[in-house]
Amino acid sequence: MDLVLLLQRIFDALFNSAIYSSLALALVIIFRSTGLLNFAQGEMATFTAYIAFVLLSGPQPRLTGGGLAGLVPGVPFPIPLAIIGAVVCGMVGGAVTERALIRPLERAPDLALVNITIGVLLATNSLMGQWWGTGPRVFPAVFPSGAGQNFTILGARLRYSTIGVWAVLLAVLVLLILLLRQTRTGLAFRAVSISHANAELVGVRVGTTLMYGWALASGFGALAACLSANSVLLEPNMMLRVLVYAFAAATLGGLDSPKGALIGGLIIGLSQTLIPAYVPFIGFELSVLPALLAMVAILLVRPAGLYGTKRIERV
Amino acid sequence: MVDDVFDEVGLKVENLHASYGAVEVLRGLDFEVPAKNVSVILGANGAGKTTTLRAICNMCNTSGTVTLGDRDISRTGTAEIVRQGMVHVPQGRGTFPELSTMDNLMVGAYTRKDNEIKDDVDRWFEIFPVLGERSSQMAGSLSGGEQQMLAVARALMARPRLLLLDEPSLGLAPLIIEDLFDRFITLNKETGLTMLIVEQNANLALDMADYAYVIESGEIALHGTSDQLKNDPAVQEAYLGA
Numbered sequence: 001m002d003l004v005l006l007l008q009r010i011f012d013a014l015f016n017s018a019i020y021s022s023l024a025l026a027l028v029i030i031f032r033s034t035g036l037l038n039f040a041q042g043e044m045a046t047f048t049a050y051i052a053f054v055l056l057s058g059p060q061p062r063l064t065g066g067g068l069a070g071l072v073p074g075v076p077f078p079i080p081l082a083i084i085g086a087v088v089c090g091m092v093g094g095a096v097t098e099r100a101l102i103r104p105l106e107r108a109p110d111l112a113l114v115n116i117t118i119g120v121l122l123a124t125n126s127l128m129g130q131w132w133g134t135g136p137r138v139f140p141a142v143f144p145s146g147a148g149q150n151f152t153i154l155g156a157r158l159r160y161s162t163i164g165v166w167a168v169l170l171a172v173l174v175l176l177i178l179l180l181r182q183t184r185t186g187l188a189f190r191a192v193s194i195s196h197a198n199a200e201l202v203g204v205r206v207g208t209t210l211m212y213g214w215a216l217a218s219g220f221g222a223l224a225a226c227l228s229a230n231s232v233l234l235e236p237n238m239m240l241r242v243l244v245y246a247f248a249a250a251t252l253g254g255l256d257s258p259k260g261a262l263i264g265g266l267i268i269g270l271s272q273t274l275i276p277a278y279v280p281f282i283g284f285e286l287s288v289l290p291a292l293l294a295m296v297a298i299l300l301v302r303p304a305g306l307y308g309t310k311r312i313e314r315v
Numbered sequence: 316m317v318d319d320v321f322d323e324v325g326l327k328v329e330n331l332h333a334s335y336g337a338v339e340v341l342r343g344l345d346f347e348v349p350a351k352n353v354s355v356i357l358g359a360n361g362a363g364k365t366t367t368l369r370a371i372c373n374m375c376n377t378s379g380t381v382t383l384g385d386r387d388i389s390r391t392g393t394a395e396i397v398r399q400g401m402v403h404v405p406q407g408r409g410t411f412p413e414l415s416t417m418d419n420l421m422v423g424a425y426t427r428k429d430n431e432i433k434d435d436v437d438r439w440f441e442i443f444p445v446l447g448e449r450s451s452q453m454a455g456s457l458s459g460g461e462q463q464m465l466a467v468a469r470a471l472m473a474r475p476r477l478l479l480l481d482e483p484s485l486g487l488a489p490l491i492i493e494d495l496f497d498r499f500i501t502l503n504k505e506t507g508l509t510m511l512i513v514e515q516n517a518n519l520a521l522d523m524a525d526y527a528y529v530i531e532s533g534e535i536a537l538h539g540t541s542d543q544l545k546n547d548p549a550v551q552e553a554y555l556g557a
């Protein structure tokens with residue numbers, strides 16, 4: 001086996017892994033607090049990538065929202081500022097979605113709410129198609145990613161952009177874990193994740209906490225979309241595939257564990273690249289198959305996922 | 316013990332109705348919990364005792380008027396009521412099994428902003444040493460009795476002005492129950508904490524309480540000072556096993 005090639009494939013897979021992990025993180029935050037899988041997570045994220053695109057392009061009459069961008073002082077923004085803008089819009093969008101569509105239906109069965117999120121997925125997707133067209137747009141690279149912009153490690157190329165997305169992902173994950181473990185709001189969030197009724201009984205405003213959870217999750221989604229928009233091209237269906245992989249990553253990580261989302265994203269990203277490369281009868285066209293197999297294999301051994309909370313029951 | 320932490324607050328309940336779906340469980344309750352007193356609710360299984368406490372905290376469908384101190388809280392949300400100083404230890408304890416003992420106490424103090432939270436934790440660890448020994452253990456893995464202690468300590472971490480307790484003796488060994496009820500009496504005497512306790516153990520409850528109410532089929536059937544009820548032949552027969 002060519003070890004340099006293996007290392008190269010791993011390095012290549014790491015970029016996608018980071019994207020899957022970020023979106024899985026978003027899914028996990030909402031699942032933990034509400035028990036809901038938000039199918040709209042990917043489309044909401046893509047929407048914010050378009051917002052970043054508008055902020056980057058500045059006033060352009062032929063770009064819907066381009067006119068609106070003219071109202072934002074200082075456009076066109078540099079990339080970091082545009083991404084921050086997208087993340088903030090994502091957070092507001094997440095909070096509004098929770099407030100307007102989920103909370104009024106809090107007594108509805110969970111499955112009905114999941115269907116609502118599928119509705120949001122379709123509506124957001126169509127809206128993007130109508131406003132910005134379905135044709136792909138070139139989103140600028142966030143990190144230097146041209147030819148030769150990489151480190152060479154043992155003969156394999158590790159791109160700066162891969163290091164960049166991982167740095168962002170890990171920083172964000174550390175912040176999230178600190179927030180959950182060290183702050184009063186984090187404690188409230190963990191309490192709400194365990195029991196809404198008991199959280200109310202210690203004075204936690206459950207609705208508000210859930211709204212923050214949606215905001216946080218959508219912020220992560222926005223980050224994931226902006227970081228990947230350059231490599232996959234910005235178009236309304238950009239995150240659809242990513243969402244499927246993120247679901248797989250979140251599931252095998254245990255659905256309610258941030259660490260699980262990270263490891264899950266890694267496993268999915270690596271198996272998606274490595275298995276077709278070394279197992280001849282699985283071509284790259286079938287690259288979703290390894291992800292599925294990895295998910296089934298892990299759930300067989302650990303039904304709660306790698307890091308999922310097993311509800312504590314005394315024996 | 317700190318003795319000026321609990322203010323005096325009483326509770327007044329007028330024409331309280333509660334229902335689950337179409338089934339009406341409470342049919343117009345009127346009663347009062349005087350400030351700085353211990354009141355107890357007795358009643359058979361299914362009489363509506365738990366529902367009464369839930370209704371007071373707006374945890375189910377209710378109508379009627381509930382006044383806490385001088386504030387009408389009939390339309391106030393559960394979390395808001397807790398913020399106003401009425402804390403409820405529900406039947407089934409209401410602790411968080413997947414949080415550590417310590418985190419359960421910290422989340423109990425969620426509504427507080429003062430800097431004496433750590434002191435209070437230490438105080439409860441002194442009172443219930445077993446909780447201190449298990450401070451980093453998940454609450455769900457504590458024994459039933461330990462969890463009951465945790466539930467009470469968690470509630471008191473909020474420094475309530477009024478404490479609602481739903482069968483605090485449930486599942487505890489007789490010695491522990493006596494110990495726990497001694498604590499309640501001490502708390503009441505030393506801090507003037509107002510309490511409303513639902514209890515199956517009528518002997519114990521009447522010994523501790525100042526006032527008692529008996530609920531039958533969602534209505535107040537009897538009420539009076541605990542001495543009056545202790546000497547009431549009907550109560551003796553139905554609840555005291557005389």
Ligand SMILES: Nc1ncnc2c1ncn2[C@@H]1O[C@H](COP(=O)(O)OP(=O)(O)OP(=O)(O)O)[C@@H](O)[C@H]1O
Pocket residue numbers: 335338340358359360361362363364365366367406
């Ligand atoms: N969530 C619920 N949905 C429907 N009916 C309920 C619900 N909770 C209680 N009930 C009904 O309301 C009535 C009163 O219940 P409640 O729990 O208040 O009784 P209780 O006096 O606390 O009894 P126990 O001593 O057994 O705890 C019962 O007939 C019960 O079946």
Ligand SMILES: [Mg+2]
Pocket residue numbers: 364365366406
């Ligand atoms: Mg009960």
